[in-house]
Amino acid sequence: MGLQYLFVFAQAHEEFRIPELLSIAELHGFEVTFPPPPSDISRPFMVLELESEVHARILARRCILVKFVCEFYGRGKAYEELHEQTRNNREKWSQYTQDTSFKFFISAYNHTVPQKRMKDVVESFHYMDFQGKIDMNNPEIVLACFEEYRDKRGTTRHKHEGDGDFEEVFFGRLLEEGTARPLVKTFDVKKRAYYGNTSMEAEISLLMANQTLAAPGKLIYDPFIGTGSMAYTTAHFGALVFGSDIDGRQMRGKEKQPGIIRAAAQYGVAHRIIDLCTFDVTRNPWRCGELFDAIITDPPYGVRAGAKRLGRKARPDKAPRPKPAEPFSSKRPDDEPYIPPTMPYELSSLVVDLVLLARYLLRPRGRLVFFLPTVTDEYEELDIQTMLCEGMEVVANSLQNFGTWGRRLITIRKITSERYPPPTFTSAQDTPDDGKAHTPAHKDFREKYFQGFKKAEDEQFGETTET
Template sequence: MTLDYLFVFAQAHEEFRIPELLSVAELYDIKITFPEDPAKADVSRPFMVLGLESEEDVKQLARRCILIKSVHEFWGRGKTYEDMFAMTRENRSRWDKYVADTSFKFRVEAYNHTIPQRRQREIMESFDWMDFLGEINMRNAEITLSVFEEYVDKHGTTRHKHEGDGDFVEVFFGRLLEEGSARKLIQTFDVKKRSYFGNTSMEAEISLLMANQTLASPGKLVYDPFVGTGSMAYTTAHFGAYVYGSDIDGRQMRGKDKTPGIMRAAAQYGVQQRIMDLCTFDVTRNPWRCGELFDAIITDPPYGVRAGAKRLGRKTPLTRPSQQYVANRQDDQPYIPPTRPYELSALASDLVLLARYMLKPGGRLVFFLPTVTDEYAELDLHTLLCEGMEVIANSLQDFGSWGRRLITIKKTTSEKYSPPTFDTTPVTAAPDTPAHIPAHKDFREKYFQGFKKDEPET
């Protein structure tokens, strides 16, 4: 039997909420009933009433989802307190068992507003019709009754602290089941407290969200092909997965100390035993000799703002044979192969092909894709996809003129594929059809040009 529960979300990364919720639900085989199509849910509001089959399922979600602040047994809601009281009376079967001898306390909170203490007391006293006979215990109550008022966002306006008090959009009421304990991990993995990090290290909250998108859990094997300083490796390993990392520049992984930087930070989090290995190689010249090794691939590809993507090769052709040059060198210094820029749209397409080859059936590819806000279209993602790969989540972190999208792609086929050749070429369009240029193509150049559009010729 499905019962309704009130979810209160942190007011951050709104578009990431439902994808994370669905991913964790899939991980623990939890069935969630939405009041409407999840794709149409209003994520600008921090409150959501969802149907689940058991309290244990609810608590499991609250202990793993980074964006859940708290979850409550749902008793009532309304545009006014009278409407909310009426619904609560209809749900008497859910709270009647606590009336006789259960100690309780109230918590009264508001979103986008601060309720004065005087009115908080008035709100608590307005529930006297429920006739709770247990003692009021503010420290060790057996149950906590939660009231939430939702107000219109008034940020950016000058007003008195309590102006508009009582003029709320909707009020919710229920019994607290579980605080969102997973949010404490944001402080645990805070980059500022980390023993090893770099200027491209991913912030902790995003790293944790990405780890949840991979369905990281004990026994799974996860790969980061652009591991850098290892931000996603630590969070993924924290959830029990074994992690393999690689990068074309080994200096980022190693640092300057004798113990590699990533391993030092992993030891700080107690997950060094789950970092299987770290190798230096170009992902387009990788050493993999068989596919379907990994349960997930998680990465933040370099897109050229703070560090540009590179691949082996020369920017310009050689004027003399490379083998003759190497053979005739007079010193004993090792040969360092040259690199050339790796354009983002080509990198992203190659990454999807690599994931199709390296992932087990049902495995996930989770990565960030930066895009120009005004130019983005859903068709951009279709330029990345190949047969057997399907987009299941697309969440935007908006920075104004540009943003980065957390893309989750699932391998939906069990067919075996040959290793990718990494000679990505654009799909040829019909003769009369202009080729679609995705918003992430040549992103680095657009970024440093301030995303200025080309002026039309006159």
């Protein structure tokens, strides 16, 4: 049986907590055990079993959603139950009672504990009989007590109303505050030297980086890098990053030095950006596979910028097109460089192609981490299975809910060492539909979004609206 530790989480992105813990544990080669009953991810407190205190500290220093980690002493619906458990765990804290300086830290979730009752709470632990000095500034240990109250948002009440009427109380020795959480402010998009209207928010970028197992010696690729939000966070954790995009303007910006490099220099990670290239991922230059430890990306799904691939749109009148000038001719009639035409890249086709590309480019056990928008009422677990291929498995599927729609952070792992040929990128929309295939909730997401997710006529779903 492992040692028990109390984890206190930031009350945000609840579904991302367990995948992040498991990812960092896998990165450092240890296991996390979730004791019964099953953990309620909606609550900010969770008691986990780990092999050692070192592992608890690793999670506190790397997990973005962790606020505090404590050596667990007791919990209860009332302080009487908490004190009984704490007494039974005397062997954990008795070593500190003689001459160790200490202080008590009292906090509450969804509530503010009045100063007077804080004193009463501290005095209720008199049986621990600490003989050391009370040091409020630099104690050797901190004893932490956390009360959990019901969510009272939307109600008008006095600041201390309902004080003491908590759901549960937890107690333990504070090991470490979550030192990774301040990175959310460090990578704040508004403070960035270069960003665009599709830049990913800092907290999500950091969570994605953790899902890739970013670390020194890892090589990570973003095939839709845009303004580089995920490149900075993965590089911060020590990984080397390669990025590409079909639109080079997103990467470059308007100044002489590429915008991504300028922003990376702001974070001190410019030397970890290996290169940036402009190409269509379906016409990529990769000539060998198993290059990357992870692929991380936020594919464009059309809300702010639609996905594109090289090609021409089908002409409804099927009229012959005028013969274009030679693309690589040294002379053109208008003396302008050739710009290849592009066509929309439907999301469900894109993600299937992305998984196939990942299987080709990832090393065994490598991870593909990307966001997938889905319509809430239409989503089924089968939607994720439709994009998988042989040799790939889903590791995590976490929802960021916006109401009628949400985006899912999907983590897929390569579980085979077999070598596969490069994908052909034959779009699903180019193959005949026999009416039997499952239609995932993310198909035609762009059209559904702009229609307000209302039921539309079948023929309208077949049309593509451009921005």
